[in-house]
Amino acid sequence: MEENKLQNQINEINLKLDKILEEIEYLQRKRREMEDLKDDLLRVGKDLYQTTVKELDEVHDYISTGEILFLGKKVLRNISTLTKTLEQLESARDFLQDAAPLARESFIDLMNKLDEFDRKGYFTFAKELGKVTDRVVTSFSPEDVKKFGENIVTIINTIKNLTQPEILQTANNALAVYKNINIDVNEKISLIRLLKEINTPEVKRGLYYAIQFLKNMSNQQKEDNNANKTNSR
Structure with a gap:
């Protein structure tokens, strides 16, 4: 009985010794790891220090x-x-x-x-x-461009007036008449026949339109000259 008890105590002591040995081995392993880490850090720190x-x-x-x-x-x-x-x-x-x-x-x-x-x-x-x-x-020369710039307002106003519907319609009618006109003078025109043609309503309207057109152009030119004189003063 006492031998069994003694054997149990010995077994318990052996178990405790095994645990102690395991702890010692674990601590030794950790110490080696720390030493390796310390060596690595020292090498890195040394290189870093030298580089710095x-x-x-x-x-x-x-x-x-x-x-x-x-x-x-x-x-x-x-x-x-x-x-x-x-x-x-x-x-x-x-x-x-x-x-x-x-x-x-x-x-x-x-x-x-x-x-x-x-x-x-x-x-x-x-x-x-x-x-x-x-x-x-x-x-075009630079002088031409300069003149163009000086007269740009007049040019734009002219284009603006040309784009009015009535002006475009008149120009279109004139082009249509010119396109379809067929005048072939193969005989001698006498003064009497010319006077007869002038006396026709169509010619009268054409002459009147031409006279009014020239008259208005003259009046417009006179107004432009007066305006230029006023601006020059």
Whole structure:
């Protein structure tokens, strides 16, 4: 009985010793890991220190310790600002990632539209228009352009008057008459026949219209001359 009790005590002691040995082995393993970490940190720290010394040696003539400390304090005081800046950069990156598909689609639409313009001849038209512009530029001197600028108001008013419906209708009628006119004088016209033609209603209306037209032109010219004299004063 006592032998069994003694054996149980020995077994318990062995179990405790096994646990102690396991703990000792665990601590030794951790110590080795810490030593390895310490060695790695020492090597990295040594390299970092040597690199820092080398880099600072190259710029020591341009900065001082006080400036480095000031910069460090400045960075520490603006940690929140730097954090916000980084957050904004992250937001910008997310926006670019989201906008990339839209930009790609817009670029494809633009290329399709340019292809459509090319097929319709827009670019060819622009090219020929450029040639026309070159001819205009090479055909007029700077003095001509200056005179054109001085008279641009008169030119625009003239174009404005020409685009009035009644003026366009009159011009269209005159062109239609000129297009369809067929005058063939194959015989000698006597003075009596000419006087007879003048006495016809059509010729009378034409002469009256011509006289009124010349009269109005003369009056308009007189008004323009008076206006120019007034402006010159």
